[in-house]
Amino acid sequence: MAKQDDKRDALQMLAADHRKVEDLFEKFESARGGAARSKIVRQICEELTIHAMIEEQVFYPAVRDAVEDDMLDEAQVEHDSAKALILSLREADPGDEFYEAKVSVLKEQVEHHVYEEERQRGSLFAQVRKADVDLVAIGQEMAALKRQLQEQAKSGSLPPPDMVALRS
Ligand SMILES: [Fe+2]
Numbered sequence: 001m002a003k004q005d006d007k008r009d010a011l012q013m014l015a016a017d018h019r020k021v022e023d024l025f026e027k028f029e030s031a032r033g034g035a036a037r038s039k040i041v042r043q044i045c046e047e048l049t050i051h052a053m054i055e056e057q058v059f060y061p062a063v064r065d066a067v068e069d070d071m072l073d074e075a076q077v078e079h080d081s082a083k084a085l086i087l088s089l090r091e092a093d094p095g096d097e098f099y100e101a102k103v104s105v106l107k108e109q110v111e112h113h114v115y116e117e118e119r120q121r122g123s124l125f126a127q128v129r130k131a132d133v134d135l136v137a138i139g140q141e142m143a144a145l146k147r148q149l150q151e152q153a154k155s156g157s158l159p160p161p162d163m164v165a166l167r168s
């Protein structure tokens with residue numbers, strides 16, 4: 001995984017993360033049994049927590065001057081609103097009230113966010129591609145942080161996601 005990331009530029013890395021989470025949401029839908037479902041949800045929460053940290057700490061600051069002003073502010077609010085669901089799902093079990101609903105709303109939010117990052121006309125990625133930014137260098141910095149966070153996740157010390165825009 002880490003080796004692959006070293007060969008990818010920033011946008012390829014982020015797109016690969018997006019595909020991975022989309023696959024996990026699909027797996028959740030076909031998984032049967034509480035243990036299997038909660039394992040997948042834990043993976044989704046971990047992947048999204050790491051992905052959000054990489055974007056917020058490395059990618060978004062690196063491209064801030066290259067994209068429309070309000071775009072990254074909106075992205076940050078979307079991240080935080082997904083984090084609220086992640087924080088709630090970290091404490092939840094598949095039998096709990098609203099569990100399925102939380103997973104399904106998280107999926108919708110992620111789909112919408114990914115659409116704005118990658119696919120809509122004038123998407124974040126499209127703006128970044130047009131700009132003069134070193135996507136290989138940014139990708140290397142992202143890969144280094146990702147390795148560090150994945151190690152923390154493996155040892156159980158990945159912190160819960162941190163609110164930026166919706167801090168109370
Ligand atoms: Fe993303």
Ligand SMILES: [Fe+2]
Nearest residue numbers: 055075113117
């Ligand atoms: Fe994002």
